[in-house]
Amino acid sequence: MRVLHIVTGLASGGAERQLQLLLRHLPGGRRCEVVALTNPGSVAAALRAEGVPVHHLAMGGNRDLGALPRLVRLIRAGRYDLVHTHLYRAGLYGRLAARLAGVRAVVATEHSLHPGVIEGRPVTPGVKGLYLAAERLGSTTVAVSRQVERTLHGWGVPPGRVELIPNGIDxxxxxxxxxxxxxxxxxxxxxxxxxxxxxxxxxxxxxxxxxxxxxxxxxxxxxxxxxxxxxxxxxxxxxxxxxxxxxxxxxxxxxxxxxxxxxxxxxxxxxxxxxxxxxxxxxxxxxxxxxxxxxxxxxxxxxxxxxxxxxxxxxxxxxxxxxxxxxxxxxxxxxxxxxxxxxxxxxYGIGRVAAELSALYDRLAPAAAAARPPRRRPVPERPSPGG
Missing domain, CATH: 3.40.50.2000 (Glycogen Phosphorylase B;)
Structure with missing residues (x-):
């Protein structure tokens, strides 16, 4: 299974270090790559040293809409079976890009969400509206704690679209x-x-x-x-x-x-x-x-x-x-x-957490493939009269 992880940046923060740890412990058969929208940072270097391909989208800011087609092209070229986003900006652009690229299995991990605060910033009506619009483009949102799970439900995300998988520790x-x-x-x-x-x-x-x-x-x-x-x-x-x-x-x-x-x-x-x-x-x-x-x-x-x-x-x-x-x-x-x-x-051992995430991948990717409409074969041209 080919999996692309999309993250806002790869400086050494909690979500970024958690991603690095998960990639080390996901069971075999998962070929993972990572794309950072901005700021590759020290975690990008560490991932590359461990053999994980890391792409840098060089996004100029939250409103750099030119990053979207670049991300769509990257996803199409990689022929990924599943896209997994991390953090707010990556969730907005990553879910949309995955859908535009034809990937239907799209997971987003919500690392830092409170009723009125997301990633340390106040939740405005606009931020909340964009978040919920992007959430509908995905398959499942992963909550890292019951507190996050309750917040998502309070925002109106249906329980069937939320999976509780905590962070892990090595x-x-x-x-x-x-x-x-x-x-x-x-x-x-x-x-x-x-x-x-x-x-x-x-x-x-x-x-x-x-x-x-x-x-x-x-x-x-x-x-x-x-x-x-x-x-x-x-x-x-x-x-x-x-x-x-x-x-x-x-x-x-x-x-x-x-x-x-x-x-x-x-x-x-x-x-x-x-x-x-x-x-x-x-x-x-x-x-x-x-x-x-x-x-x-x-x-x-x-x-x-x-x-x-x-x-x-x-x-x-x-x-x-x-x-x-x-x-x-x-x-x-x-x-x-x-x-x-x-x-x-x-x-909270990382082995158990990685196994739960891997099981989610296995459930989503085949279902997405089954739901994908079959490609239409081109109709062969009829020979011209007398040809």
Missing amino acids: ADAHTWPAGARAALRRRVRAELGLPPEGWVIGAVGRLVPGKRFDVLLDALAELDDARLVLVGAGSERAVLEQRAERLGVRGRLVLTGERDDVPELLTALDVLAAPSTEETFGLGVLEGLAAGLPVRHSACPALDELPPDAAPGARRIPADAASYTAALRELRAHGGGLLPRPRAVDH
């Missing part, structure tokens, strides 16, 4: 023998300029307002000698740096930028903090738990769907500086060490 990528992990921790700390024995808070995500990393900077100002590592890139970097300067903590803040070695970076931390309240799954929280870290978070739908004892190392707290200061101070006072892998991590 727990083995966060697991090292004790000696190897200790050596890696020392190396990463040295690379980041962190003291070998200092106490380090970490957070992973795009540097955008919705992640609420300002809360962690305010808490850092109250935690003497602690360090904060923010892993990610985004439009708020300069704002966060300026806030850190005003608070007098710039020297204790490390901004790594976009990285594709998150499991290695997590070994340098003592706690993972996630103050965002706009999460649709909470992959970063699960990655922290897989790395053996205590986690303090403000939203994680993935854990909300499981019993409390599925992740004893995680605790939900309000997204304000006072709450994070108190919670982090308490953790530091009680010391700690590596925590055992919780059941929540195994529940």
Whole structure:
């Protein structure tokens, strides 16, 4: 089966890293390619290194309508059996292009949707209307959590068009023998300029307002000698740096930028903090738990769907500086060490998630092929009289 994944961009964000992980674990028989509408980024390079063909559409912006015929031509040339889109802009252009190219099996994964917010931006009537119009062009929309599923139903997407398949995590990528992990921790700390024995808070995500990393900077100002590592890139970097300067903590803040070695970076931390309240799954929280870290978070739908004892190392707290200061101070006072892998991590294992997605492909592609009208054979010309 030939599958084309269409994604808005391939910078190192949660949806992009999830796509990379899925492509590694999809069962055999799936020949996958990826097209980025814009900004190939570090994930594109990583995918190419793993042997996945990546196309760059070089789209100029949301209203670059010239990208549509280019995408249609690419899909037709590739003779794909199924198209799978990721993120809002790719969902709009990708579903339409797939239909115009004659592909009837079209899946879209909804990675970041709340009733009033999509991918960190407010949902206007126009945005919602375009979303619903594009949704009708697809076969199935995949919700990564029940929260996303409920939002889609609330918007009027029929239940029969929504499939719940959560994000997945590769727990083995966060697991090292004790000696190897200790050596890696020392190396990463040295690379980041962190003291070998200092106490380090970490957070992973795009540097955008919705992640609420300002809360962690305010808490850092109250935690003497602690360090904060923010892993990610985004439009708020300069704002966060300026806030850190005003608070007098710039020297204790490390901004790594976009990285594709998150499991290695997590070994340098003592706690993972996630103050965002706009999460649709909470992959970063699960990655922290897989790395053996205590986690303090403000939203994680993935854990909300499981019993409390599925992740004893995680605790939900309000997204304000006072709450994070108190919670982090308490953790530091009680010391700690590596925590055992919780059941929540195994529940969201990438192998099971990839198998569910593969089964969806198998259901949709043959049905789409059966529904496709047969090609009409050309009628042979009758010989001319006397010919």
